[in-house]
Amino acid sequence: MKKIVLIGSGNVATHLGQALTNSGVQILQVWSRSLKNAEVLADALNAEAINEFSKLTGEADAYVFSVKDDALLSLINEFPFEDKVMLHTAGSVSMDIVQARTQHCGVLYPLQTFSKAKPVEFKEIPLLVEAGNIALLEELEALAQQISNSVHRASSDQRKWLHISAVFACNFVNHLFAIGQEILEGESLPFDLLRPLIKETSDKAQLFSPKTVQTGPAVRHDHQVMNAHLDMLEGREDLKQLYQLMSQRIMQE
């Protein structure tokens, strides 16, 4: 696959487009409903910006749909060509919805959290691939290996479980950081104080199995401290409930 069209200009499209370009793939066009958004990414990738499917080139080896989950189905149905390779990048969406259009279908799911503001080391990102036939799967795998050292086959079902595990281990984790910040700022203490601890917690998870390095009052079954914490959270019912739920699970380990 040497020539690709990107449908979408969000965080995933941006980082994926950059990685593909860097590996020598040509991005022919970037489509977005907003021409302005298409232009920002197209300019960076030396591609043409479009905001109408009528302007789609037929010359690409693959069309990569990287849009919000709820926009994906209608865009796939509006796609004007038959028998072109159509890929999507969504963790929680089955390959079926593309397969309903063509057997030249596949999925290229990067298991990472992307922000436009922060560059990522794309080579380290696990890429999960799936395709409607074995020839395309091998092509897709070869493409994925050009941009990442961590390429794995995964079924739609496995991908959904990966996605939900990422919601717990990334999205909810980030929200716990936000709760930490909320608590500290309520006491006029800077979030900076928590940063070394956050780094160490993550570093440990790189080296060990998380269950084996659990620390804190719950794993010690230290009810004195846990009860004191629950008293402190009096009046903040959601935090109290969260504290209880997490501590109970940790105590059961």
Place this chain on the structure above:
Amino acid sequence: MKKIVLIGSGNVATHLGQALTNSGVQILQVWSRSLKNAEVLADALNAEAINEFSKLTGEADAYVFSVKDDALLSLINEFPFEDKVMLHTAGSVSMDIVQARTQHCGVLYPLQTFSKAKPVEFKEIPLLVEAGNIALLEELEALAQQISNSVHRASSDQRKWLHISAVFACNFVNHLFAIGQEILEGESLPFDLLRPLIKETSDKAQLFSPKTVQTGPAVRHDHQVMNAHLDMLEGREDLKQLYQLMSQRIMQE
């Protein structure tokens, strides 16, 4: 403070003892209820191992109590000397319980998660200090600055809030990693797939305010994905409850 006795031989005592020794402080003795545990640490610090308070030397400038919270009070009461400097290292314990014995009391709380298996960069660890009088506070601050670049004064009350924020941002975070692993292993997928994502989530928190970089279905108010996830968690009530609680909080941000 040049000569210190450590009461306790756990993770905090071990890392703190090592950092103090490296900065030129002499650890005279290590006390532990188990002589064997005392010996392991005492050997590493070139100190004497003891398991009885009757063998405590009176020569130290300070006695650092670094034991489990529920053992702390009785050990402080059993301490045989009057008018020696007594410090503890616990996040969630007020200074009062030492102050009841002596005005030469203080707290040196390292805000970090320690495992014996993994060395830490002690210089980076925030140390929170408190003392019963200003002269001792300044002495303690000077000692803390010998071993860390991040020394801060904090009241007993502030320290308690710091400790609870650390439970959310570290202990509970680690448990979310364990949940991720539990989900993946249930689908025969390796935890390794989540590690780059975990690293990136933590790296982002070093640079940005967590609220501003929240990702995932909840912050997008993507009810289609959230409902699909809740369906997948059917029969795992605690995970479902956790998913709902976290998503609701994120949606309110």
